[in-house]
Amino acid sequence: MKAFSRQSINPCIIATQYAVRGKLVLEANGIQKEIEEAKKKGKTNPYPFDKVVYCNIGNPQICNQQPLTYPRQIISIVEYPELLNHTSFFPKDVINHAKKIINSLGCTGTSGAYTNSMGVVQFRKSICKFIKRRDGTAPSPDEVFITDGASTGIKMILNMLISHPLHGIMIPIPQYPLYSAAISQFGGFQINYYLDESKKWSTDMTSVRKVYEQAVEKGIQVKGFVCINPGNPTGQVLTVQNMKEIIEFCYEKKICLLADEVYQENIYGEIPFTSFRKVLKSMRDEVKNTVELVSFFSVSKGFYGECGKRGGYFQIENINSFARSQMYKMASINLCSNVIGQEMVEIICNPPKEGDESYPKYINEKMSILNSLKRKAKLLHSVLNECEGITCNEAMGALYLFPKIKFSNKYIDECKRKDQQPDEVYCLRMLKSIGVCVVPGSGFGQKDNTYHFRIAILPPENEIQNIANKIKIFHTSFMKEYDH
Incomplete structure (x- = not known):
């Protein structure tokens, strides 16, 4: 028997599941690759959308959320202290904060050494x-x-x-x-x-x-x-x-x-x-x-x-x-x-304080991101609740909505005959129809005979309305297909 045969691998590892990067995401990655390869070869796009929109995970910067300026400036200096010779490029509080971090590392200007195991x-x-x-x-x-x-x-x-x-x-x-x-x-x-x-x-x-x-x-x-x-x-x-x-x-x-x-x-x-x-x-x-x-x-x-x-x-x-x-x-x-x-x-944990040179830009970037997330949460919540058979609690916090879908008995029975999860099939159909990747509720656990999906509210505001409309059109078509 080989060391890495199914019979010899730790059964606890085999039992482990992680839905947010599971089957749906692998399928999404394959679809995105097909689209890109068709484009490179000058062939027709095999799907009715230009790209996959990844709403499966709380990964803000993959959805074009811009990083905050203040931490990136400090990290740049800490990682390349030569930039301290060009202080005119940076606000004074950034320079001072970077110097404190460099001194904290205790490695004469390098972050390439091990630190205390609990952290500096x-x-x-x-x-x-x-x-x-x-x-x-x-x-x-x-x-x-x-x-x-x-x-x-x-x-x-x-x-x-x-x-x-x-x-x-x-x-x-x-x-x-x-x-x-x-x-x-x-x-x-x-x-x-x-x-x-x-x-x-x-x-x-x-x-x-x-x-x-x-x-x-x-x-x-x-x-x-x-x-x-x-x-x-x-x-x-x-x-x-x-x-x-x-x-x-x-x-x-x-x-x-x-x-x-x-x-x-x-x-x-x-x-x-x-x-x-x-x-x-x-x-x-x-x-x-x-x-x-x-x-x-x-x-x-x-x-x-x-x-x-x-x-x-x-x-x-x-x-x-x-x-x-x-x-x-x-x-x-x-x-x-x-x-x-x-x-x-x-x-x-140690952001600029009111009165610091970086504070106005920092607070503007912070509130711009948080206010945008709030607007996107409200918009998606509103559109999802307009869909027949969908009910969705508001997002009071975090980065997701978790709508519940009431599927027809006809559809549920069909999935059971094929030994399929109804919410997983629904999410896969959504992916292949409109290119939006979400995660079925069965990946998070849900009460018996209820079905959900999780969608991240992270796509840019100039895209979120279009995404919401596509989901609504897809859902309406899907429900008609399996009408009572």
Whole structure:
């Protein structure tokens, strides 16, 4: 038997699925390649559209969102300090910030050396100041680990929590499939709690407790509770009251709370973002000083969209010293996270202040991106709800909409006969008909006999209306084809 035969590969790896870059995306990549090859050879485009529009993933800059000037200027200087000899090219605060980062690296002007495994200490101090501005209190730099994006930190924590097949992690359904993939990869038990679509995807604690008890009855030891706020793929923003209920539940059951807060800057509705850490700090002492909390942040989302820089961090509360030492050991195995990603985290957490030379341009770019995202979310929400058989909650936050489709019994029966997922077939038809790549709801989890898809709100504003109209035309035609 070969080392990499199907029978010899780790079965946990084979069981792992990741829908946002799964079957639909591979198909989309193939279609895009066909279009480009036909163009090169002077042949007729085999599809009725000029390009594939990738709405499958929160990857802002692939959709032409422009990077912020301030961090890119600083990164340029840090990576090529010779630019300090040309200070007239840059605002004074950019120069000063770049010098501080260079000095923090302690490598006589180069970022090419390994850093502390937790990340450069001065960068972690900047993160602590960012958290203090947000929450009112600062953690210690020893409670912060800088990672290659939030995903690396999430996988590290899940890997530490899961040490037995009967160790369970509670995850929201719908969920970001990193969680189901990582739980499968580490051989744990996935415990689904369902968000309430009828109440703007809120967390129903009665349902949560019922699911918990059912897991315990099966002999599952529940180790972690994942909360994504703002929500991915659902776009909800939790109220403080709902967050308190979740924290009380974790306190009562002695469960670690994993707070995925990477979309905290993406708020479009009336409910403001509040961190789980801030809510925890407001609670009575026995809760505040007991609940184990790990919070995650990333430079990939927000208004920065620096996905390719792979920068993020996790911050811990009430984690004992032995566990911290094991986290440090795990980080050390990777030596350190990539240094440009670390630099980007520091810059995002330490932006220009009012009165700084860069501030007006920075704040203009920030608000331009956030206001554009808000307009696109509202436009797509409006058009989708005009479609017969589609209902869609508004995006209160994050970068996505998660509409529900009511398919005809005729269509569902046909898919069942062919052993196909109705929402996956629908999304594939959409891709081949209009060139818009979305992700079927089955890739995120959904209640039985409901069907959804996730669409990112990232295409440029000058294209989003056309995309929405195409989806509406496609959907209308599709529903007529399978009319009752």
